[in-house]
Amino acid sequence: MLSRVADALYWMGRYLERSENITRLLLVTEDFSTETQGLAEQVAQAAWKDLLAIFPAAQVGAPASAFAPLSQAYLVGFFLDPANPYSVHYSLRKARENARSVREALTVEVFLAINETFRALDADARRGLVDPPALRDALSAAHKGLFSTIGAIEHTFTRDDSWLFLKLGESLERVYRTALILRTKLPALGASEPRADVALYYTQWRTLLRALGSLENYRRAYGARLEPQLVVPFLLFDPHSPRSLRFGAEAVKQCLERISGEPGPASRIIGRLHAGLCYHDERAAPGGDYAPLLDGVVDASGQAHDALAGQYFAT
Amino acid sequence: MKWVPDTSAYDETFDRAAGPRPHYRALVTTLESFTQTEIDRRERLQKISLVDQGITFTVYGEKEGLERIFPFDFVPRIIPAREWERIEAGLIQRVTALNLFINDVYQEQKCLRDKVVPPELVLSRREYKRALLRLTPPRQIYTHVVGTDIIRNDRGDYLILEDNCRCPSGVSYVLENRNLLHRVFPEFFTRYPVRPVREYPRLLLDTLLWSAPRASENPVAVVLTPGIHNSAYFEHSFLAREMGAFLVQGRDLVVEDSAVYMRTTAGRQRVDVIYRRVDEDFLDPLAFRRDSLLGVPGLVNVYREGNVAIANAPGAGVADDKAVYAYMPALIKYYLGQEPLLGQVPTYVGLRRDDFAYMREHMAELVVKTTGDSGGYNMLMGPFAARREVDAYLAQMKKAPGNYIAQPLIELSSHPTYVDGRFEPRRIDLRPFILYGETIRVLPGGLTRVALRPGSYVVNSSQGGGSKDTWVLAARNT
Numbered sequence: 086m087l088s089r090v091a092d093a094l095y096w097m098g099r100y101l102e103r104s105e106n107i108t109r110l111l112l113v114t115e116d117f118s119t120e121t122q123g124l125a126e127q128v129a130q131a132a133w134k135d136l137l138a139i140f141p142a143a144q145v146g147a148p149a150s151a152f153a154p155l156s157q158a159y160l161v162g163f164f165l166d167p168a169n170p171y172s173v174h175y176s177l178r179k180a181r182e183n184a185r186s187v188r189e190a191l192t193v194e195v196f197l198a199i200n201e202t203f204r205a206l207d208a209d210a211r212r213g214l215v216d217p218p219a220l221r222d223a224l225s226a227a228h229k230g231l232f233s234t235i236g237a238i239e240h241t242f243t244r245d246d247s248w249l250f251l252k253l254g255e256s257l258e259r260v261y262r263t264a265l266i267l268r269t270k271l272p273a274l275g276a277s278e279p280r281a282d283v284a285l286y287y288t289q290w291r292t293l294l295r296a297l298g299s300l301e302n303y304r305r306a307y308g309a310r311l312e313p314q315l316v317v318p319f320l321l322f323d324p325h326s327p328r329s330l331r332f333g334a335e336a337v338k339q340c341l342e343r344i345s346g347e348p349g350p351a352s353r354i355i356g357r358l359h360a361g362l363c364y365h366d367e368r369a370a371p372g373g374d375y376a377p378l379l380d381g382v383v384d385a386s387g388q389a390h391d392a393l394a395g396q397y398f399a400t
Numbered sequence: 401m402k403w404v405p406d407t408s409a410y411d412e413t414f415d416r417a418a419g420p421r422p423h424y425r426a427l428v429t430t431l432e433s434f435t436q437t438e439i440d441r442r443e444r445l446q447k448i449s450l451v452d453q454g455i456t457f458t459v460y461g462e463k464e465g466l467e468r469i470f471p472f473d474f475v476p477r478i479i480p481a482r483e484w485e486r487i488e489a490g491l492i493q494r495v496t497a498l499n500l501f502i503n504d505v506y507q508e509q510k511c512l513r514d515k516v517v518p519p520e521l522v523l524s525r526r527e528y529k530r531a532l533l534r535l536t537p538p539r540q541i542y543t544h545v546v547g548t549d550i551i552r553n554d555r556g557d558y559l560i561l562e563d564n565c566r567c568p569s570g571v572s573y574v575l576e577n578r579n580l581l582h583r584v585f586p587e588f589f590t591r592y593p594v595r596p597v598r599e600y601p602r603l604l605l606d607t608l609l610w611s612a613p614r615a616s617e618n619p620v621a622v623v624l625t626p627g628i629h630n631s632a633y634f635e636h637s638f639l640a641r642e643m644g645a646f647l648v649q650g651r652d653l654v655v656e657d658s659a660v661y662m663r664t665t666a667g668r669q670r671v672d673v674i675y676r677r678v679d680e681d682f683l684d685p686l687a688f689r690r691d692s693l694l695g696v697p698g699l700v701n702v703y704r705e706g707n708v709a710i711a712n713a714p715g716a717g718v719a720d721d722k723a724v725y726a727y728m729p730a731l732i733k734y735y736l737g738q739e740p741l742l743g744q745v746p747t748y749v750g751l752r753r754d755d756f757a758y759m760r761e762h763m764a765e766l767v768v769k770t771t772g773d774s775g776g777y778n779m780l781m782g783p784f785a786a787r788r789e790v791d792a793y794l795a796q797m798k799k800a801p802g803n804y805i806a807q808p809l810i811e812l813s814s815h816p817t818y819v820d821g822r823f824e825p826r827r828i829d830l831r832p833f834i835l836y837g838e839t840i841r842v843l844p845g846g847l848t849r850v851a852l853r854p855g856s857y858v859v860n861s862s863q864g865g866g867s868k869d870t871w872v873l874a875a876r877n878t
Contacts, residue, residue: 086664086665086666087646087648087652087662087663087664087665088652088663088664088665089649089651089652089663091665182628185628186627186628187647188634188637188638188641189623189637189638189640189641189647190641190647193453196453197452197453200452200453201452204451204452246665250665344665397665
């Protein structure tokens with residue numbers, strides 16, 4: 086396929102995945118923040134501030150009024166602000182622009198879904214929504230629209246190289262962003278003690294699972310027992326949960342193998358990463374310190390991206 | 401239901417004395433069975449559908465990348481089988497002559513030596529590409545896709561207004577308008593044998609591959625687009641998808657060892673036919689405009705060596721010239737020994753001294769156009785222009801009389817169009833699409849453009865026009 090088209094599909098996949106990640110993080114953080122703001126404002130504040138570490142170039146404006154809940158400014162900034170490079174609006178616009186530039190490579194259903202979802206979101210942005218319940222409704226609607234788009238891709242796309250480049254972008258974005266979220270959230274979570282406030286402590290862990298779209302998957306594996314020493318390895322190494330790092334790395338690896346039979350620079354990086362996650366030795370993370378491992382995942386994702394661009398997209 | 405018939409022009413639907421014309425009776429009856437509320441509901445449905453599907457075009461001169469929908473009017477334009485037969489035969493004749501003319505211009509130039517067309521009229525034009533002299537395109541076809549603009553005068557005669565032999569656009573709307581009308585008013589179709597237009601992409605692909613220069617089992621055809629900011633980008637992408645062809649930009653192509661290749665994720669892949677939707681001046685910076693970033697350096701050389709076909713062939717633009725148009729009836733006689741089957745609009749050519757004198761004296765009655773422009777840009781509508789505009793335009797004309805032609809204002813036919821809850825007359829034209837492959841075929845249908853402003857004569861999408869579904873009826877076996 087054309088290098089330019091492969092490049093656009095890869096970015097369309099990345100931006101769609103990113104839109105979905107941000108949307109989910111906003112919905113989950115908003116819940117958490119509303120629940121905890123009155124009880125432990127510091128914790129609620131921190132949950133929102135984490136977003137600025139997960140999306141480094143992002144910025145958020147001042148709250149609308151003194152009575153506005155904490156979430157209000159973050160919701161506006163990360164959902165509808167067209168200028169924030171990590172808002173849902175920005176990411177979905179980029180996904181649509183990429184889709185539009187290679188419309189002939191997509192099915193009608195996929196373009197319709199992404200176009201409708203973006204237009205609804207753009208209309209919300211133009212209306213200048215600031216009211217938190219209205220923002221939440223709009224976020225939920227956007228989330229549904231994103232799932233329609235992903236479903237249309239799943240149901241209508243030919244499984245050829247176009248599909249593989251799209252999925253490659255999606256999986257690589259997921260691995261990279263999941264590692265960033267864990268790297269940001271784990272230090273504080275690991276340091277907190279259940280003794281201080283049991284309910285809050287478990288809410289935080291449950292929120293982490295939800296933020297990574299993994300709460301129900303976790304319950305399937307371990308039931309309602311919410312143990313940090315189970316949660317973290319689950320998010321890192323579970324072979325079946327679609328948002329674990331291992332699962333994501335495997336998806337990237339399979340796409341790369343199917344695109345080219347021979348291992349290129351990107352598949353070597355991802356192959357090693359995947360092997361590391363498959364054959365991880367608990368003794369390599371004494372005391373549950375996964376920071377070096379997560380740093381490694383973030384670095385490998387970046388290197389794999391550069392290698393891909395050099396091998397397939399360079400013109 | 402309110403119908404406002406036209407009293408100043410040929411009304412396509414209503415006979416002034418006798419009510420709806422026979423081929424419109426069933427449609428008028430069907431429409432009258434709807435309540436106003438229902439019609440408005442359907443119209444809203446149709447608008448939403450256009451935006452959701454992203455059927456848009458880009459308007460130049462406004463903010464870059466601004467997408468607009470091309471307004472669609474749901475009252476279809478109906479052409480009876482017998483009228484279409486005449487149009488079709490006339491178009492095939494005309495396109496045959498146009499292609500012979502272009503071949504002649506780049507080969508022997510017999511028509512210039514025999515003074516059928518003044519040589520300076522052709523040889524001085526920007527569209528005449530000296531670099532392509534003595535070059536024969538594959539199968540001697542220059543005009544693979546032609547979009548000819550046709551109007552009807554106040555007597556209802558079909559007249560050719562303009563030939564578009566370079567990159568005629570609009571065919572995607574022909575197909576999408578039909579889809580849209582099927583969805584919004586399925587009732588309309590129950591009583592009419594409407595000929596389908598769905599086959600166009602397949603016919604286009606056949607036409608393109610017919611010109612493939614290389615004996616190959618699987619020749620590769622691509623659509624070359626300037627990119628997402630081009631006003632017709634939707635159409636480029638639509639046609640590529642419908643044909644199952646690659647949509648490429650200049651930077652996707654590369655010339656190596658006298659062949660054209662695409663840059664793909666699996667290396668280079670050979671290209672046989674390029675359906676170019678890039679202006680020919682921008683095709684190849686080495687051959688034409690050096691500042692072109694849209695083109696492919698070396699492309700014209702590969703074409704010259706016969707290793708790639710380009711549709712429409714570079715150089716075809718000489719036939720688009722509005723002054724050449726004036727000589728088309730003579731050229732049809734010259735090449736085919738036939739009388740033209742379709743009439744055209746009387747044209748004054750600035751190059752002829754007498755004509756120019758007439759133009760100067762009668763500016764206020766004439767429509768004056770520059771020979772090289774299209775899309776309704778740089779024209780003067782004498783009857784509606786202010787004195788100052790006429791004077792300014794005339795001053796420009798005097799600098800280069802040969803660049804101008806003039807025509808009397810033709811009262812374009814009008815057609816009921818749904819505006820603010822009423823069916824009002826609006827002026828229309830017709831652009832059929834003609835494909836030149838193994839044979840010449842005319843798509844049974846076309847783009848009917850409608851001037852949405854009351855009284856306006858300008859139907860171009862870039863100037864606020866809309867469009868209608870165009871029905872060509874099958875001959876009934878009765």
